[in-house]
Amino acid sequence: MRIVPFLLSATVTAALVFTLNIQLKLGGTKAPRLGYFLSPQHGFWKNAEKLNTNFDATILANDLKGDVDVYMDDRLVPHIYADNDEDAYYVQGYLHAKYRLWQMDFQTRVAAGRLSEIAGADKLSIDRFFRRLGMVYGAEQTEAFINENNPVMKATVDAYTAGVNAYLKQLAPEDLPFEYKLMNFEPESWTPKKTYLFLMFMSYDLTGRSASADLQLTNTRDYLGYDLFDQLYTNQQDSLDPIIPIGTAYAEPSIVPVKPMSSDMVYLKKTQQVDIAKVVETPEAPDPNNGSNNWAVGGTMTKSGRPILASDPHLGLNLPSLWYEVQITTPTHSTYGASFPGSPAVIIGFNDSLAWGVTNAGRDVLDYYELKFKDTTQNEYWYNGEWKSVTKRVEVIKVKDSADVIENIAMSHWGPVMFDAYYQNPQSNGKNLAVKWTAHNPSTGVETFYQLNRAKNIGDYSKAIQLWKCPGQNFVVATKTGDIAIKQQGDFIARWERQGDFIMPGTDSAYEWQGMIPFEENPMILNPERGFVSSANQKSTDASYPYYLGTASSFPLYRGISVNQQLSGRTQLTAQDMQALQTNNYNVFAQQARPALMKFVEMNKLSTEAQRMVGTMMQWNLYNDPSEKGITIFKLIWDSVENAVWGDELAGASIPLTKPESFVLLEQMNRDTNFSVADDIRTKDKIESLKDRVLLGIEKATLKCLELEKENKMSWQAFKATRVLHLTKIPVLSRLNLPIGGGVNIINATGENHGPSWRMIVHLTDEIEAYGLYPGGQSGNPGSPYYDSFVDYWAAGKYYRLLFLPKEKLKQHERTKWHIQFKKAVA
Amino acid sequence: MKFILSILLVGLVTYAIGIYGTLPWWSFVVTNLIIAIALPIKPLHSFIAGALGVGALWAGLAFGIDLANNHILSTKVAQILPLGGSYIALIIVTAFVGALLGGLASLTGSFVRKPE
Numbered sequence: 001m002r003i004v005p006f007l008l009s010a011t012v013t014a015a016l017v018f019t020l021n022i023q024l025k026l027g028g029t030k031a032p033r034l035g036y037f038l039s040p041q042h043g044f045w046k047n048a049e050k051l052n053t054n055f056d057a058t059i060l061a062n063d064l065k066g067d068v069d070v071y072m073d074d075r076l077v078p079h080i081y082a083d084n085d086e087d088a089y090y091v092q093g094y095l096h097a098k099y100r101l102w103q104m105d106f107q108t109r110v111a112a113g114r115l116s117e118i119a120g121a122d123k124l125s126i127d128r129f130f131r132r133l134g135m136v137y138g139a140e141q142t143e144a145f146i147n148e149n150n151p152v153m154k155a156t157v158d159a160y161t162a163g164v165n166a167y168l169k170q171l172a173p174e175d176l177p178f179e180y181k182l183m184n185f186e187p188e189s190w191t192p193k194k195t196y197l198f199l200m201f202m203s204y205d206l207t208g209r210s211a212s213a214d215l216q217l218t219n220t221r222d223y224l225g226y227d228l229f230d231q232l233y234t235n236q237q238d239s240l241d242p243i244i245p246i247g248t249a250y251a252e253p254s255i256v257p258v259k260p261m262s263s264d265m266v267y268l269k270k271t272q273q274v275d276i277a278k279v280v281e282t283p284e285a286p287d288p289n290n291g292s293n294n295w296a297v298g299g300t301m302t303k304s305g306r307p308i309l310a311s312d313p314h315l316g317l318n319l320p321s322l323w324y325e326v327q328i329t330t331p332t333h334s335t336y337g338a339s340f341p342g343s344p345a346v347i348i349g350f351n352d353s354l355a356w357g358v359t360n361a362g363r364d365v366l367d368y369y370e371l372k373f374k375d376t377t378q379n380e381y382w383y384n385g386e387w388k389s390v391t392k393r394v395e396v397i398k399v400k401d402s403a404d405v406i407e408n409i410a411m412s413h414w415g416p417v418m419f420d421a422y423y424q425n426p427q428s429n430g431k432n433l434a435v436k437w438t439a440h441n442p443s444t445g446v447e448t449f450y451q452l453n454r455a456k457n458i459g460d461y462s463k464a465i466q467l468w469k470c471p472g473q474n475f476v477v478a479t480k481t482g483d484i485a486i487k488q489q490g491d492f493i494a495r496w497e498r499q500g501d502f503i504m505p506g507t508d509s510a511y512e513w514q515g516m517i518p519f520e521e522n523p524m525i526l527n528p529e530r531g532f533v534s535s536a537n538q539k540s541t542d543a544s545y546p547y548y549l550g551t552a553s554s555f556p557l558y559r560g561i562s563v564n565q566q567l568s569g570r571t572q573l574t575a576q577d578m579q580a581l582q583t584n585n586y587n588v589f590a591q592q593a594r595p596a597l598m599k600f601v602e603m604n605k606l607s608t609e610a611q612r613m614v615g616t617m618m619q620w621n622l623y624n625d626p627s628e629k630g631i632t633i634f635k636l637i638w639d640s641v642e643n644a645v646w647g648d649e650l651a652g653a654s655i656p657l658t659k660p661e662s663f664v665l666l667e668q669m670n671r672d673t674n675f676s677v678a679d680d681i682r683t684k685d686k687i688e689s690l691k692d693r694v695l696l697g698i699e700k701a702t703l704k705c706l707e708l709e710k711e712n713k714m715s716w717q718a719f720k721a722t723r724v725l726h727l728t729k730i731p732v733l734s735r736l737n738l739p740i741g742g743g744v745n746i747i748n749a750t751g752e753n754h755g756p757s758w759r760m761i762v763h764l765t766d767e768i769e770a771y772g773l774y775p776g777g778q779s780g781n782p783g784s785p786y787y788d789s790f791v792d793y794w795a796a797g798k799y800y801r802l803l804f805l806p807k808e809k810l811k812q813h814e815r816t817k818w819h820i821q822f823k824k825a826v827a
Numbered sequence: 828m829k830f831i832l833s834i835l836l837v838g839l840v841t842y843a844i845g846i847y848g849t850l851p852w853w854s855f856v857v858t859n860l861i862i863a864i865a866l867p868i869k870p871l872h873s874f875i876a877g878a879l880g881v882g883a884l885w886a887g888l889a890f891g892i893d894l895a896n897n898h899i900l901s902t903k904v905a906q907i908l909p910l911g912g913s914y915i916a917l918i919i920v921t922a923f924v925g926a927l928l929g930g931l932a933s934l935t936g937s938f939v940r941k942p943e
Contacts, residue, residue, distance in 0.1 A: 005870070006938035013931040017853045020924065031908075035928070038921045039852040040888035041845030044904055045921070048896035174848025178900070182907070732906040783900030 023184055030120075032182050047178040047783040055818040060825040063162045064090060068822040073803050074815045076778035076786045079327040081807045086159040088330045089344040091822055093163025093190070096324060100341035100780040101167070102177035103320045105187050106727055108194040108342060111135055111201035116399040118185040124397065124405060126283045131395045131407050132423055133211060134416040135204065138440045139196040145442030146192075153447050157192045160344040164190035178782055179728065198342035199446070203439035205286050205315070206471035209554075210366035210500075211418075211435070212285040213658075215427035217551065218502040220657045224649065226268045232646070232660040232677065235552045238667045239592070241561045243474060243486060243540040244523045245530065253546035254518055255494040260510035263496075267504060267511070282425045287754050289744060290315055291556060292359035293582070295534035295563060296478035296486070298527065303572045307478035308763045310578045311348055311357020312756040314749045317724040319734060319788060321776025323347075323758045327804060328453070335453040336804040338758045338774065345449040348758060350770060350804070353456045354479040355762035359535045361472030361488050364495075364550040365438040367513075369414045369506030370431050378410050378420055378432075382507045388413065414506055415440055426655060434506055436513070438470045438491040445469065458483050458526065465489045466519050474535040480764045486533040487524035488540045492517045495548040517547055532567045536560040536747075553661050558745040562588040566747070575763045575771060581747065582759050583797035585624040589662065589745040590634050594618075596669040597641065600694040610702040613637070624748075625741045626717035633714075636704050638662070641697030645690070648680045662745075716741060723753050724775050724791060726782070733782050735775075740795040748797075759799065771799035830872050836862050837880025837929065842888075855881055856932040863936025870937040877933025882926025889921045 020035030037043040055072050066083040068091045073079065078095050082088035096104060109115060113127035113135060130136075146153050168187060180186060204211075221229040240246075260267070294311040302308055315322060323338040328346065337349015348357050374380040380387040390410040397405040410417040414434035424430060444467045451464035461477045465487060468475070472490025477483070493500070494515045504511040523540040525533055538560035539549050549555070565588065566581055594617070603611060613633050620630020642665055650657045668675050669690070678690040708714045722740050726733035742748030742755065749755050760772040775794040779786035793800070803815060810816055840862065841855040859877045868876065893901045893914055901914035910916040 001940070002938045006935060009931060009935040009938060013856060013928070013935050016928055016931060017856055020928070021851075021853065026909075035924060036852045038885075038924050039845070040885050040892060040921065041842075042848045042852040044900065045889050045892045046848075048892045048900040050895040051897050172848055730907065732903045732912075782903055783896060785897075785899060787899075 030184075033184055037181055042174050044178055044181055044783070046174045047181070047781055049779075049781060049784040051785055055820065058821045058823060059094070060823050061090070061094075061166050062825040063166060064822060064824045067824060069807065070095070070820040070822070071807075071810055071816050072818040072820065073813070074817050075325075075789070075800060077325045077327070077803070078820070079329070079803070079805075079810050079816075081329045083331065085330050085332055086155055087822075088328050089156050089159040090163035090166070092326060092328065092339065092344055093160035094167045094822075095326070096339075096341040097164040097167035097190070099778060100320055100324060101171075101187060102179040103727060103780050104164070104190075104194075104198070104342045106179070107201060108197045111197040111204070112139075113395070113397060116397055116405075118183060118400060120400040121402050124399060125281050127397050128405075128407060128423060129282045130204075131397065132409055132416060132418045133204070133208075133435060134418075134437065134440050135197065135200050136395065137393065137416060138203075138437075139193055139200050141440060141442045142196045142199075143193050146444070150444060150447065153444065153450065154192075156344050156450060157195050157446065160195065161190050161192050177780065183728070195343050195446070196443075198340065199443065200439060202340075203443075203470045206290055206360045207363075207365050207437075207439065209286045209288060209290075210364050212282070212427060213551075213553070214364075214366070214368050214501065214503060215429075216658045219427060219429065219653070219655050220650075221268075221502055223653045223657060228649070232649070232664060233551065233553065234664060237539065237552055237555070237557055237663060238670070239557060239561065239663070240539055240542065241564050242538060242542050243488065243533075243535040243560070244525050244542075244545075245528065246542045248525070248541070248544075250541070250545050251521065253494070254521060255515040256546075257494045257496040257499065257514040257548075258510075259496040259499075260508065262508070262510065266508075267502065268498065287316060288553075289556070289749065289751060289754050290360060291362070291537035291559070291749065293534075293536045293559060293563060293747060293749070294357040294359045294474065294476040294486075295532060295567065296476050296484040297532040297567065297570075297573055297578075298484045299482050301531045301567075301571055301573050302763075303574050304763065304765055306480070306764045307482060307484050308573060308575060308578050308761065309350075309355040309357060309476060309478040309484075310582055310761045311359075311476065312582055312759045313348065313358065314755055315757040317722075317753055317755055317757060317775055319724050319726045319776055319782075320780030321757070321774050323774045323776070324778065325772070325774075325802075329807065333454040334804075334806075336770070336802060337760065338772070341780075343446065345446065346453050347449055348760060349453075350762045350768060351453060351455065352768075353481075354461065354477055355764060355768075355770075356452050356455075356461065356475060356477045357760065358473040358475055360537055361474055361490055361492075361540065362537050362550070362554040363472045363488075363490065363492050364500055364554065365470060365472065365491065365493065367436050367500040368418075368433045368503045369412075369436060369511065370503050371412060371414075371417060371434055371506040373420075373432055376421065378417070381412060381432075383413070384507070384509050390417070412506070429655070431503065433503060438493075441469065441491065443469050457481065458485055461485070462487075474540070476533060476535065478762070478764055480766070483527060484533050485524065485526040486535055488522050488535075489519070490522075492522065492547070495550075497548050499548065501551050521547075530568065534560070534563045534567060536563050552663070553658075556745065557663050558589040559747055559749065562586060562745075562747050575761050575769055578761045579771065579797070579799050582756070582761065583742075584747040585741040587622050587624050587631065587743075587746055589666075590620075590631070591622050592670075593638060593662075593666050594622075594634065596666055597638070597694065599669065600691045601698065602691060602695065605695055606698060607702065609706060610698050613702050613705050614698065623741070624716055624743050624746050626715065626739050628716045628741070629714045631716045631743075632708065632719045633701070633705055636701040637698050640701035640704075641665070641694050644693040644697040644700070645678055648682050649677065651682075716743075720752060722750055722755070722795075724788070725753055735788055735791050738791070738795040740797075759794070761799070768804055770802040770804060772802050773798075773800050829866050829868050830876055833862060833866050833868060833873065833876035833933070834880045836866070837877055837933065838884045841881050841884055841929070853928070856928060859929055859932035860936040863933040864939045867940040868937060870934055873937030874930040874934040878926040878930030880933075881929025882922045885925035886918060886922035889918045893918060
């Protein structure tokens with residue numbers, strides 16, 4: 001034996017194995033373990049799916065009560081036929097895991113504040129935010145409540161959980177989803193708590209904007225003073241076309257919330273400045289455009305005489321998609337639609353008797369209360385003239401390659417103390433803030449969908465949605481028997497005017513929530529005279545509704561106007577007309593704003609280039625179509641004029657403040673030409689008029705337009721650059737620069753990374769005629785042809801006909817490709 | 828003869844222990860070492876045999892998988908790793924990593940016994 005060469009060679013070999021087996025730094029991020037990742041029998045190559053994969057399979061499962069047949073159609077949509085409900089949810093869990101495991105796991109880890117566990121200390125501030133907001137606390141409340149009080153939901157979620165875990169149990173290490181190999185972590189067993197955490201995350205996504213908005217509004221009010229604030233951030237919307245038609249009469253309210261005597265002084269108050277303490281970044285707030293459209297037209301308006309329902313929830317556009325299509329058929333019911341990987345049942349869809357859809361209600365259900373602690377131990381806080389004790393909730397955050405971080409969260413009777421001496425963000429101003437949020441309460445939300453999946457008529461629909469608490473939604477429904485209805489439902493606080501828009505004093509019970517609005521008093525309309533019902537996140541009612549709805553910034557105005565304009569007076573409508581409407585790019589905001597703006601434009605004072613830009617904008621047909629340049633110019637000019645008008649008022653604040661909503665300037669322009677805010681308060685010797693601001697705004701925008709022209713990015717699609725982002729934001733796993741129009745205020749609400757996440761149209765004929773798709777694909781595997789297979793079709797505004805058939809018919813259908821049999825294992 | 832046999836054996840054994848991914852990805856380092864001890868050949872020959880055995884296997888497997896996948900995943904991975912999106916480069920890198928490690932393992936083994 002040649003000892004020296006042997007040792008030398010052995011050392012080099014071992015060192016190489018070691019190096020290839022750890023995560024090296026690669027341009028700021030961590031590379032995968034290269035040897036493992038590249039090994040064709042272990043690493044990513046195993047995730048490269050054969051183009052003509054045969055998905056037929058027989059799966060033995062000992063937790064099943066009977067056999068289950070799943071037929072996969074050519075789009076990889078499973079049609080589950082089970083002998084009983086629990087088996088169906090078991091198989092739904094199994095299939096979610098088979099096609100979307102990493103996503104389910106990743107999303108619930110984010111919701112639980114466990115990102116640092118897999119991504120390291122960089123993500124600690126995000127984890128601390130979610131922990132202190134009470135995400136885990138809320139999920140625990142729901143889990144305990146369901147376990148104790150709701151055996152049917154417990155069995156449903158347990159069956160789903162067992163299905164996910166059955167898949168995990170047979171998953172060979174080399175078949176781990178791609179992202180686990182890339183990021184180097186491993187899946188863990190599913191639990192019912194993870195399902196509730198996922199639903200908490202949806203509550204956060206759809207109501208959590210208040211967690212930052214309430215702070216921003218407070219800071220803005222403190223900076224501007226209440227009177228100017230109330231002018232710029234007005235709740236009055238002249239052009240509102242509410243969900244419930246104007247003029248509808250409302251019953252006397254059963255709760256009349258009393259505004260505290262002290263509120264003008266203590267709550268709405270004047271300027272105060274506080275030093276900012278220890279400050280950390282918080283995750284980006286949920287997108288303000290998280291909204292949606294839905295509508296249903298009655299038989300009087302359709303060619304067939306039967307209702308048609310349309311629903312398209314607008315959410316962040318991600319790969320793998322939030323949605324997964326499925327048909328579930330058991331002896332108790334048969335339903336089809338979009339489901340959430342992570343939760344049992346169909347969320348937005350239809351069954352044999354009716355179809356339903358949702359849009360976000362936008363109501364404020366999260367408030368902050370400012371606490372006065374007795375001392376630095378933060379054990380007692382002042383409430384109604386005495387010291388009250390907190391309990392401490394300990395949450396341990398595990399951090400990859402680093403020591404655990406312990407959060408000691410003080411729990412007040414209001415809720416968790418989110419901001420205190422240990423945790424501040426740039427907006428929280430050193431205050432001690434407890435957060436009170438309806439999502440902290442136990443929720444039976446899963447049961448709403450469980451019942452909607454089985455609902456036969458308006459009565460069933462009403463019973464189902466009565467269980468819904470958070471996030472508040474506008475539930476639209478249309479039945480085969482010809483009924484259409486919409487109701488705004490959730491746990492809504494009976495608020496006095498402006499209650500909860502700002503941080504409230506936590507020392508005085510007068511600021512408590514004084515009651516929840518009873519179900520019967522939540523806005524609803526059934527078979528209205530105008531023949532249709534609709535919602536697009538606008539305010540649900542006009543001012544005659546006896547409860548305060550919240551700040552106007554939570555309620556986009558223009559999509560609702562657009563939908564109602566398009567539907568009013570229409571007849572002979574077909575499902576194809578509904579497709580055209582869902583993908584409609586008409587810009588009703590620009591229709592109003594362009595002439596309003598032009599009243600203030602003095603063309604002869606503009607530069608030649610600016611005149612050219614205004615000229616192009618004037619020729620624009622008001623459609624946000626992909627190739628249009630007019631919309632790009634209009635948007636730049638409008639934003640620039642807004643900056644010119646508001647910029648001076650908001651400049652100089654030490655904390656960034658939010659800009660007033662677009663409707664404020666537009667309605668101001670329509671009201672009068674003498675608008676005092678137009679004056680630049682920084683120039684003392686001169687009073688600028690709105691005309692001056694418009695002139696300045698257009699010239700500034702023109703400079704940007706000229707830059708865009710040089711880069712050849714003037715077309716709306718190039719400017720907007722819509723993308724469907726992978727959850728890790730890795731560009732090559734995403735779809736970038738999609739050729740699609742639309743945008744904010746447009747029915748086709750497709751923004752940069754946000755938009756119609758599941759387009760569905762259901763025509764309630766005897767044999768249901770349904771269309772739909774989402775911008776993604778049924779497989780979550782970036783190595784599968786089914787990963788993004790719907791994206792191009794979606795961008796082009798096309799639809800798939802959805803197959804919703806009984807077993808015998810579906811089995812023989814030409815689009816049915818594969819058969820997965822689940823067989824009960826013989827013990 | 829022993830050289831050819833070494834190559835074939837390395838390829839075969841590496842493939843066999845990789846079928847079930849429960850063993851670590853570098854298990855072939857151990858088996859290459861054992862093969863090189865059992866079939867002693869000159870160090871340079873042993874290195875080449877180990878490198879060719881593992882390298883050709885990895886290249887072949889990767890190539891076959893990639894073809895059936897129509898380069899969907901390899902094109903993406905070749906952008907996550909800085910390879911300019913080239914699936915060919917990715918297959919070469921894959922084969923190179925396998926070959927280098929396989930060769931070194933066999934080289935180490937060849938120092939244990941003198942070739943007869």
